[in-house]
Amino acid sequence: MHQKVAIITGGAQGIGKAIVRHLLGRGMAVVMADIDREAGRETLAEFKKLGKVRFIPTDVAGESNVRKMVAASVKWFGGIDVLVNNAAVMANAPFDQLRLADWNRVLAVNLTGAFLCAKHAAPYLGKRRGAIINIASTRAFMSEPNTEAYSASKGGLVALTHALAMSLGPQVRVNCISPGWIETASSRKTSARQIPRLSEADHKQHPAGRVGTPDDIAALVDYLVSDAAGFITAANFMVDGGMTRKMIYV
Numbered sequence: 001m002h003q004k005v006a007i008i009t010g011g012a013q014g015i016g017k018a019i020v021r022h023l024l025g026r027g028m029a030v031v032m033a034d035i036d037r038e039a040g041r042e043t044l045a046e047f048k049k050l051g052k053v054r055f056i057p058t059d060v061a062g063e064s065n066v067r068k069m070v071a072a073s074v075k076w077f078g079g080i081d082v083l084v085n086n087a088a089v090m091a092n093a094p095f096d097q098l099r100l101a102d103w104n105r106v107l108a109v110n111l112t113g114a115f116l117c118a119k120h121a122a123p124y125l126g127k128r129r130g131a132i133i134n135i136a137s138t139r140a141f142m143s144e145p146n147t148e149a150y151s152a153s154k155g156g157l158v159a160l161t162h163a164l165a166m167s168l169g170p171q172v173r174v175n176c177i178s179p180g181w182i183e184t185a186s187s188r189k190t191s192a193r194q195i196p197r198l199s200e201a202d203h204k205q206h207p208a209g210r211v212g213t214p215d216d217i218a219a220l221v222d223y224l225v226s227d228a229a230g231f232i233t234a235a236n237f238m239v240d241g242g243m244t245r246k247m248i249y250v
């Protein structure tokens, strides 16, 4: 059997980094496609001992960038089995002050980026009965004020998931994970790393009793890309400690 190959966008830090570690642990060869060179180089140095891993600087919002990243992945490792669309940015601002350029950038990275990566990886994924995982957010379904661009991009990603599942099945399964509050301050590059400042109340308000970790998301990615998940496609999974099901009337 061939060694499976995974591309993780935004894989250099945070949740993406945990996904890279989990898939390396599963014996896959992994390509981290991230716009942050400093983070990419640092994570590459950290993970080299875990298996076959490469970093390629990529802006997922640019089609020529994505085309090059996919071609390099195939050249390095011979094909693609898994694509995780995880890269994202936020531009929160009062609705009436949100600049069109910022709205467009958030949509371009978070939604168009996933479309471009899927488009260029699909021919290779199809040859290997591959899987795509889109990392959306509970903000696709619920909101705080002043989050229009991010929420809209994530809502679009949930819809893109079921559309792609219809177009690419049965060769490629496409699923979505919507994380809730995941603590990532401690898994950023060294120059941006912070000690998490989580209060008792932050944890306690979750029906699961705690804030989430990147490993909570990576563990589900691990399962969804495995053969055991062969009947699961076009689905969205809330991984939020129960917060989206909690009534909060005061």
Ligand SMILES: NC(=O)c1ccc[n+]([C@@H]2O[C@H](COP(=O)([O-])OP(=O)(O)OC[C@H]3O[C@@H](n4cnc5c(N)ncnc54)[C@H](O)[C@@H]3O)[C@@H](O)[C@H]2O)c1
Pocket (backbone or CB within 6 Å): 009, 010, 011, 012, 013, 014, 015, 016, 033, 034, 035, 036, 039, 058, 059, 060, 061, 085, 086, 087, 088, 089, 109, 135, 136, 137, 138, 178, 179, 180, 181, 182, 183, 184, 188
């Ligand atoms: N952390 C949370 O609480 C949370 C909650 C819900 C959803 N999410 C989602 O999970 C995913 C990961 O979040 P995170 O908290 O780890 O974020 P993060 O900011 O720690 O990491 C995102 C990574 O994406 C990279 N990136 C940004 N723009 C890019 C681009 N144009 N091309 C390629 N790479 C790019 C960044 O350099 C970074 O390494 C995102 O899709 C985010 O929306 C996170």
